[in-house]
Amino acid sequence: MNYPQIVTREEWLVARRELLTREKEATRARDRLNAERRRLPMVKIDKQYLFDGPEGKVSLLDLFDGRRQLIVYHFMFDPSWDEGCPGCTNLVNNIPGNITRLHESDTSLVLVSRAPLAKLESYKQQKNWTARWLSSYGSDFNYDFDATDENGEKPGISVFLRDGEQIFHTYSTTGRGVDILLGTYNYLDLTPLGRQEEWEEALNRSVIPAQS
Structure with a gap:
């Protein structure tokens, strides 16, 4: 596995803010999904x-x-x-x-x-x-x-x-x-090495364009 690119602190902060925007979107999407799950008929x-x-x-x-x-x-x-x-x-x-x-x-x-x-x-x-x-x-x-x-x-x-x-x-x-x-997966998903499972490799190589 390739390590992340090495950048300056300022460049890292820009990238971190861009990712934070997507993280917040994912959190809100998860909240909506959980609400839909609670509304499932029984x-x-x-x-x-x-x-x-x-x-x-x-x-x-x-x-x-x-x-x-x-x-x-x-x-x-x-x-x-x-x-x-x-x-x-x-x-x-x-x-x-x-x-x-x-x-x-x-x-x-x-x-x-x-x-x-x-x-x-x-x-x-x-x-x-x-x-x-x-x-x-x-x-x-x-x-x-x-x-x-x-x-x-x-x-x-x-x-x-x-x-x-x-x-x-x-x-x-x-x-x-x-x-x-799987709580430990949530911890590992925060790390650069991730879960260290084969299926992750293709995603690790993917480049997600920055949000404008």
Whole structure:
């Protein structure tokens, strides 16, 4: 990778102001996108889903833990695998050890995988994780929310809203959509070396014209 051009402080300030303009535009665009996400229509969940957890069989409603919102991260762990997906492992390593702020906002966060609970518990202990992790082994949950298809496992996020005992599906994303949970990527995106992944190289060589 080529390093950025070396310039004077004055030249850097000009370039920084130009980039700041685009950063502010991107922030406002992200705010609008988040608002559109909140306005997505939702679907009532009538199907019963059961999960295996350390406490035994639990329902989707139980995963809310009494809160109004639930974020599910679909962790890629096929029942035939002995270890979880490295990319999903990286994402869980990014989950804060203290998620009190989520709970204060009436939101629960859980991991769900298709592998049997024994495999999940073993991997969780190996990684010294504290996040709540449930097994959907034998259920349609992953398939119904596009986290598993004919090609296998996919990383994904699904979001649910609870109104009493009624549950609504409000949002899902897969692939690069899960990047939003990767805090270290946000740090690395601030640096000249970036995430140091191959796909970045073409973008690193691109020249964006200055705004007039």
